[in-house]
Amino acid sequence: MTTIHIAKTSRWFGNVVAVNDVTMDIRPGVTGLLGPNGAGKSTLIHMMSGFLAPSSGAVTLDERPIWRNAAAYREIGLVPEREGMYDYLTGGEFVLANAELHGLPDPGAAARRALDTVDMTGAADRRISTYSKGMRQRVKMASALVHDPSVLLLDEPFNGMDPRQRMHLMDLLRTMGDEGRTVLFSSHILEEVEQLATHIEVIVAGRHAASGDYRRIRRLMTDRPHRYLVRSSDDRALAAALIADPSTSGIEFDAAERALRVQAVDFGRFTTRLPLLARDNGIRLLTVSPSDESLESVFSYLVSA
Amino acid sequence: MSAIYNPTVARLTYRALLGRRRALILLSLPALLLVIAVAVRALAGVDDRAATEILGGFALASMVPLIGVIAGTGAIAPEIDDGSIVYLLSKPLDRRTIILTKLWVAIGVTVAFTTVPILVAGLILNGNSQQIATAFAVAAGVASIAYSAVFLLLGTVSRNAVVFGLVYALIWEALFGSLVPGARTLSVQQWSLALAERIAADGADITSDVALPTAVIFLAAATVLGTWYAGERLRALTMANDE
Structure with missing residues (x-):
């Protein structure tokens, strides 16, 4: 059980404030990070995944800082939004490389298990460059799950997925949440978030606008x-x-x-x-x-x- | 305490460098050198002076820095550009290990694609008379190390690494160096030439503007500092805000 603490955290780029004094805890279960495009969701996820230092405040995994702490990645699985992912490898080689980079004792078995979890065993021998958007997304998921992390961070994971792939990924994330993992995904689509997340954090213009279960957010929005x-x-x-x-x-x-x-x-x-x-x-x-x-x-x- | 080599990082880097179009570019320059060597030998016969001019003027002055640019920047810049570097960085792996591993790969590729063809071209040109082929091959090997470190750093800090690398290789090393005497002191080519000057026989007419001890210090400093700083920059690498 791992909790991400975001305490009075701001991040600015030059004189543009991307994240403004946000305090929130991401607990075990599935949390949706909801907000319009450009609200600061990615910036927040980059800080949670150790790719950006907070300009002020602190982002910690339980009590340990994430920035410049490579050991934190033993517990974090990251599914980035960007598409770049060693297209010249096959899906299987890619996931295996991720397992090896984690220093797992049996990377081959871990890679096979992760590919099986995302239902990509059949296509594992094809080059990533031949994959559809949904297949790429699933292989990214496999690479994030290969070390059995307690925290899973996903930046706009449903972008460009067809409805069937979306349902499949939602089921998978729901299972991860039920297993006690801390799953956080970002989205700018309310319906997506309320279908999946039991807890929602809303970010607008860099500020933490609302927090709660989806019924409360839905009521706020319709009232x-x-x-x-x-x-x-x-x-x-x-x-x-x-x-x-x-x-x-x-x-x-x-x-x-x-x-x-x-x-x-x-x-x-x-x-x-x-x-x-x-x-x-x-x-x-x-x-x-x-x-x-x-x-x-x-x-x-x-x-x- | 960080490891100095990670086999997985090395494998990914080799495949990025030697797959795709890059391998063709890497092969084309050595092929050109060999074609020139064969042609000169066939037309002019054995000529030490021609050997020095081709190995010094083309191989060491242009081919080595160009291959250094392709291998050094290519070992990391494309991954930073397309964002795939996150898969290396989001691991319990010291980022200095990543830089060092990529440095070994870039050095290996640059050395392989420069020293071997230079040695062969030298043998074709004059049968290694006056140790000219050996001298330039050793110089190319040493220059490869420094170029790899410098261009790996460039690939880590700049999105336009290849352009800057080419500007350095072609304008600074080749053109500026011959016009402005001071610029030659700060030139990987001149440092490595100092080594070639020592190895080759006196009659080979290889001269460097830099004394050998200075050259060795500069080569070591450029390699160590370049690698250290690249490691620091990678440790502090932040994701650009796409939003």
Whole structure:
């Protein structure tokens, strides 16, 4: 059982702050690191995997620092996001080389076991350059698992995978988590994270925005005020009916757009009430479109919350 | 206490260097040298002066540094470029061991691809008369060690290692050195020439601008410092922020 502690950690590049005063513990089980692209997820993972020194604060494996501590890699398995991986080797040679580099007593057996775990035994004799994206990802997994690490760090592991490969990897990571390993993966897709992670850490613009189980994060995300653009046969009458309903908190009549800008506070109630109100008042709805559904706006709401 | 050699790192490095197109480039220059040697011998007969000029002017001045650039930077720069170096670095392995192993491989490749063809070319040109072939082969061997260390360092610190290496090999060593006398003091080629000068007979007309003791000190210093600093840089290597 190993825990990664991130304590008041910041990392800046020149005058760009990539990670800003983050404190979190990554415990055994599967943790999802969620955030939009460019939020600092990779920077955080690079610090957890010993490839970046924190500019301030400390990143430790249990109580031992990770930066400049090669012994930490006995416990860490890393699946990097980048594709470079000795394409001139076969998958089998690649995993075997990783086993040897770990100094394992029987690297051949360890490599075979790891290849079997990711279901790549059949393709182990083919050169990596001939592999599909999903196969490369699985061989990377095998190389990270070859020394049976207690910590597994994966940077955007599902990128470019087809649904079947994705399910296979999710099953594998779930098993790893159930076995008591500390599994951390990053993603910018909420659905991906909530399918797999029991615990979610949200990073936005370098800051730690939220932390908890996925139900809490999901609620935070759906409970936020939603904005809609609504056009109808009688905007003013509809506005009057909507503001009388507790599901809305504000309505603006946008003369230029000839539309209503509605702020809903109770997402579920608003979506069921809106068509009923329109029908009751004999109003035809022409347009109902959410105006801030992008992931970025969800995240920025989380940061300000 | 760190190991000075790791067989797995060596195997990966050899395969990177000797696989693919690199092996062809590595082979083309020695092949060219042998073609020149055969042609000169056939057309002009045995001529010590021609031997000195070809082995000194082409082999030691151009071929050795070029092969040094390819082997030295090629031993590490591509891995840093495409990110595959993480698979070496994320292991309980002293990073100085990685650098030292890569140095041995780069030296081995450079020595093999320079000393052997130089010796053969020298035998073809004048049958090793006045020890000219031996002198240049030894000089190439020593230069290979220093070049490997210097270019391995370059490959570790710079993303444009090959370009800088070529600029050094072609402009500094070949051109600048002949125009600016001071530049010759800081030239691997001149240091190794000092050794060749000592080995060859006096009539061979091999001269270096650097005295032998100075040359040996400079060669050793460049090799040791280059390797040490490359190790330090690899220990502090951080992943570029891709985001």
